Amino acid sequence: xxxxxxQWLHQMMQAHRKELDMGIKQRDDDFTSKVMSQLPRKESRIxxxxxxxxxxxxLLCLCLAILIGVTWMNGNLSALFTHDAWLSSVSFxxxxxxxxxxxxxxxxxxxxxxxxxxxxSIPWLKSIVLISVLLAVALFEWKNPWCxxxxxxxx
Amino acid sequence: MSNLADIALITQIIxxxxxxxxxxxxxxHQNDVRRYLLNLTGxxxxxxDDLAQECFIKVYQCLESFKQLASFKSWLYRIATNCFYDYxxxxxxxxNIEDTSAELIINEQSNVGQQMDINGALQVLTVTERTCVxxxxxxxxxxxxxxxITDIPNNTVKSHLKRGREKMAKFLxxxxxxxSRFN
Numbered sequence: 476x477x478x479x480x481x482q483w484l485h486q487m488m489q490a491h492r493k494e495l496d497m498g499i500k501q502r503d504d505d506f507t508s509k510v511m512s513q514l515p516r517k518e519s520r521i522x523x524x525x526x527x528x529x530x531x532x533x534l535l536c537l538c539l540a541i542l543i544g545v546t547w548m549n550g551n552l553s554a555l556f557t558h559d560a561w562l563s564s565v566s567f568x569x570x571x572x573x574x575x576x577x578x579x580x581x582x583x584x585x586x587x588x589x590x591x592x593x594x595x596s597i598p599w600l601k602s603i604v605l606i607s608v609l610l611a612v613a614l615f616e617w618k619n620p621w622c623x624x625x626x627x628x629x630x
Numbered sequence: 631m632s633n634l635a636d637i638a639l640i641t642q643i644i645x646x647x648x649x650x651x652x653x654x655x656x657x658x659h660q661n662d663v664r665r666y667l668l669n670l671t672g673x674x675x676x677x678x679d680d681l682a683q684e685c686f687i688k689v690y691q692c693l694e695s696f697k698q699l700a701s702f703k704s705w706l707y708r709i710a711t712n713c714f715y716d717y718x719x720x721x722x723x724x725x726n727i728e729d730t731s732a733e734l735i736i737n738e739q740s741n742v743g744q745q746m747d748i749n750g751a752l753q754v755l756t757v758t759e760r761t762c763v764x765x766x767x768x769x770x771x772x773x774x775x776x777x778x779i780t781d782i783p784n785n786t787v788k789s790h791l792k793r794g795r796e797k798m799a800k801f802l803x804x805x806x807x808x809x810s811r812f813n
Contacts, residue, residue: 480799487802488767491748494741495665506664506679507656510686511649 539609636702644694656686659703662769663710669764670714670757673749681717685710707769708779711761718757751801759794762787 524530636658642651663685667678688709696705752760761780765771773791777784 480795484795484798485767487744487748487807488763491745492665492768494745495668496661499661499664499668502675506660506682507653510656510683511653513683513687514649514652514690515687 535612633701633703640693640696640702643690652690659706660686662703663706666707666710666764666769667714669749669752669768670711670760672753673745677717681713682710685713688713704771704775704779707765707771708781711779714761715757747802747805747807750805751798754797754801755794756790758782759790759797762790763794763798766791 636655639651639655639658642648643655660682664678664682667681667685668675671677671681685706689706692709696702752763755763758780762776765776765779766773771779773784773787776787780787782790
């Protein structure tokens with residue numbers, strides 16, 4: 476008797492559960508958004524800062540400052556431009572931009588290697604190109620922050 | 631599997647404070663919590679939703695205290711139950727939940743009469759009986775889980791279930807439901 480009552484009640488309640496679930500779905504009242512709008516802002520400040528334009532531009536400027544500062548302190552600014560290995564020490568982003576710049580060469584007479592050779596053989600050209608590349612990177616970062624947030628304008 | 635996915639999301643929320651992970655966690659469980667509170671409040675949709683919102687905000691604030699000793703779902707139900715008990719304590723003595731239950735959540739294609747009768751049967755029970763009956767018969771929880779959610783001993787849960795079952799069966803029988811026709 477008890478067992479039958481138990482099963483009967485269970486079946487009734489399960490039927491009621493289905494009805495309630497359908498009723499809740501039909502409401503379509505955007506419950507999640509309401510709760511999300513009431514949540515206290517608890518996002519980690521570190522994560523928040525890592526996602527800002529300020530961080531990425533700051534990091535870039537810091538790298539450039541260190542690069543130029545260290546070379547200047549060594550008293551040999553030209554060493555930065557004459558050493559063949561400089562390209563490997565600058566960031567991958569710079570390499571990419573240099574690659575893009577070289578692709579504008581219409582007759583394809585310059586490759587990366589030839590470009591480096593050309594750059595290393597004419598000091599003032601190296602300086603101009605390097606400064607242009609640095610400026611282009613800075614501008615690129617400034618206009619298009621390397622942001623990870625989906626709700627902000629990225630590339 | 632479900633519990634593992636919950637734990638992965640909880641880890642993201644705790645370590646990265648990720649609102650996106652919390653949103654996903656909420657979407658996974660909001661239906662259960664809303665339905666549970668809907669039963670406790672006697673079908674009062676707006677009250678149940680207010681309490682469910684309060685419950686999820688508390689979850690977000692206290693997630694770091696979740697020790698993963700129990701499943702997340704049990705912990706969530708415990709918070710929902712406490713929200714409902716807090717509400718009962720805070721309201722004025724003469725206020726009745728049913729008085730405010732103007733907005734019942736009723737599925738358009740449903741058997742409205744039966745839904746109202748079950749709500750009525752649940753209202754006959756005491757709050758603790760209703761909590762135990764809802765968790766056992768509707769949410770399919772085991773006795774020990776119900777005991778941990780309601781913070782009462784296993785045997786007391788069994789007693790509440792027994793009394794609740796008898797009261798509901800009596801109410802439903804009086805309202806024309808015939809258990810003997812059940813196969």
